[in-house]
Amino acid sequence: MNQRENFARRFARSKSGMLGLIGVAIIVLAGLAAPLLARSPAGYSRDILLGPSAAHLLGTDNLGLDIGLEILWGARTSLYVSAVAVLISVGIGVPLGLVSGYSRSWVGETLDAAVDIFLTLPILPLMIIMAAIMGTSITNVALVIGLFSWPQLAKVCKNATLKISGMQYIEAAVCLGYSRGRILLHHVLRNITGPVLVNITLIMANSVLAESSLSFLGLGDPTAWSWGTILKRAWGNNAVINNPNPWWWWLAPSVCIIVFVVCFNMLGTAINDLLSPKTQA
Amino acid sequence: MAVIEFIDYSMGFQAQDGSVHNLIDRLSMKVEEGRALGIVGESGCGKSMASLSVMRLLPHGAVVQGGQILFEGRDLxxxxxxxxxxxxxxxxxxxxxxxxxxxxxVLRVGFQIGEALRLHHPDMRRDEVERAVIEALDQVGIPQPRARIHQYPHEFSGGMRQRVMIAMAMINRPALLIADEPTTALDVTIQAQILDIMKQFKQSGGMVVVTHNLGVVAELCEEVVVMYAGCAVERGTVHAIFRHPRHPYTVGLMAAIPTLSSPKTPLKTIAGAVPAIMDFGVGCRFAQRCEHCQSICRTQRPPETWLDEAHVVQCWQACGAAKGDA
Structure with a gap:
């Protein structure tokens, strides 16, 4: 209990960590509460390309859609994609990392080689191919991103496991007659939660970036509201280079993506700093 | 009946090319119930390998070459x-x-001590486990065990952690306790306390103490095996070996300990170092460093010679054969 209370207290004192946490909390709450706050941005209106006003807080696009609403509903997409991607990465990466880090036999080496090969693959073109084959639904996008995010988590997990499995308390656990599974779940996994947690926040941030990139390239789901899709339409309609410039169209989604990524990264860095023994009192 | 008995146990390491280099050569020793056996020797002599062999936890590349390790009559x-x-x-x-x-x-001390109990006695209830854990901590002299079980290892000092380790090892009332350098990392006053605690536990089973500290052996053990480069060069009761060491290596070890009465001259040292596993040679493994080395020592392995029923030595000189050869 002591250690956990201590962690919470030190976390509350870390400025970047709290900032990241608040940002993440706002995004998550906004995404969850979107259906309560506002209707989904359906149908077109006559308010075409209006700047921010009381009626349309963040203006409208060339079809008369409210950008503020799109962004609010887009947060749901981003969260959904990153949650699915994290689930897949954790589901594949953590067990593989644990086994390849702990097993000294050919199993570990084979897994390790597989992870290395996956890490060398250029992700974007493969994602394009996968998205093209699997079709452009938002779940498919999330699956594809998840399938390409696990290798780095597996690597982090493996390295942490390697370090922990050399510790004497693991040897002691073996001497006490514990099975491999018990040692991995009870003794190793609980010791590597720090780096794994940090990597999960990075995967959250990266998957939103990847989703936006795919949407921007037109491989996202055109029927789902997504920050990347707004940017793609803004770009497609020359909103970014036109003069006079409808800046509200591209600025708000870009800022949202940046804030999402920065907040998750700050959260991850703060957790990392707090968990690393160097900074522990 | 002996709790554990090594009979001509040999093990070695497999090299990259598949050949096996012998480390432990035909080791025989046994531990009686309620008694402690000390295994002493320099680093790299195979002391730890002998104890890991009992647990069947030899590292990768180690192979058993022969012999038996009997525990409760069964070959481990x-x-x-x-x-x-x-x-x-x-x-x-x-x-x-x-x-x-x-x-x-990252695990609470109480949980860690209880884990071995829960694993090997799945039918025990939670409160029974907790009571047993508190009792175990109490026995090793940890104050306020009821509060201590909820703490993490970093809240314990080194000596207290070693007590926790002992509590953990003793909670299942093992027939055999192997202590690998149990006091090396502790300061001297704590060492004495830990040795006292370990002595109490000797009544319930046998004990093997792996150490390079002859003081620990004298304090804790009844019998001792002196290992050099994988061979049990001399073994017997503590009394016999400390009073009348016969193997030149044991003599050297004894001479290297300062005593209150020793003259103010530099301590005796044994020149050289333990040979690498590839350089053991066919004769006595101590021959290169032995000041009494004869030609037979380099060519033939000395047999085990019983000096009396409590004292065995592997040395040509001690068994008298070298004299004729010289």
């Missing part, structure tokens, strides 16, 4: 993995050298 080397799993941590337990790293930092 022949048991299935499942059977040995039921013995490890239950009937045979181990205490490690480094109390600072031998406890899992």
């Amino acid at each position: 080397l022949q048991l299935s993995e499942a059977k040995i799993g039921g013995i490890r941590g239950n009937k045979i337990t181990m205490i490690f050298q480094e109390p600072m790293t031998a406890l899992n930092p």
Whole structure:
């Protein structure tokens, strides 16, 4: 209990960590509460390309859609994609990392080689191919991103496991007659939660970036509201280079993506700093 | 009946090319119930390998070359993995050298001590386990065990952690306790306390103490095996070996300990170092460093010679054969 209370207290004192946490909390709450706050941005209106006003807080696009609403509903997409991607990465990466880090036999080496090969693959073109084959639904996008995010988590997990499995308390656990599974779940996994947690926040941030990139390239789901899709339409309609410039169209989604990524990264860095023994009192 | 008995046990390491280099050569020794056996020798002499062999936890590349290790009448080397799993941590337990790293930092101390109990006695209720854990901590002299079980290892000092390790190793009332350098990492006053605690536990089973500290052996053990480069060069009762060491290596070890009455001259040292496993040679493995080395020592392995019923030595000189040769 002591250690956990201590962690919470030190976390509350870390400025970047709290900032990241608040940002993440706002995004998550906004995404969850979107259906309560506002209707989904359906149908077109006559308010075409209006700047921010009381009626349309963040203006409208060339079809008369409210950008503020799109962004609010887009947060749901981003969260959904990153949650699915994290689930897949954790589901594949953590067990593989644990086994390849702990097993000294050919199993570990084979897994390790597989992870290395996956890490060398250029992700974007493969994602394009996968998205093209699997079709452009938002779940498919999330699956594809998840399938390409696990290798780095597996690597982090493996390295942490390697370090922990050399510790004497693991040897002691073996001497006490514990099975491999018990040692991995009870003794190793609980010791590597720090780096794994940090990597999960990075995967959250990266998957939103990847989703936006795919949407921007037109491989996202055109029927789902997504920050990347707004940017793609803004770009497609020359909103970014036109003069006079409808800046509200591209600025708000870009800022949202940046804030999402920065907040998750700050959260991850703060957790990392707090968990690393160097900074522990 | 002996708790554990090594009979001509040999093991070695497999090199990259597949050839096996022998380390432990036909080791024979036994531990009686209620008694402690000390294994002493320099680093790299195979002391730890001998104890890991009992646990069947030899590192990668190590191979058993022959012999038996009998525990309760069964050969541990022949048991299935499942059977040995039921013995490890239950009937045979181990205490490690480094109390600072031998406890899992993220698990509560009480949980860690109880884990071995829960694993080997799944039918025990939670409150029974907790009571047993508190009792175990109390026995090793940890104050306020009821509060201590909820703490993490970093809240314990080194000596207290070593007590926790002992509590953990003793909670299943093992028939055999292996202590690998149990006091090396502790300061001298704490060492004495830990040795006292370990002495109490000797009544319930046998004990093997792996150490390079002859003081620990004198304090704790009844019998002692002096190992050099994988050979048990001399073994017998503590009394016999400390009073009348016969092997030149044992003599050298004894001479290297300062005593209150020793003259103010530099301590005796044994020149050289333990040979690498590839350089053991065919004769006596101590021959290169031995000041009494004869030609037979380099060509033939000395046999085990019983000097009396409590004292065995592997040395040509001690068994008298070298004299004729010289």
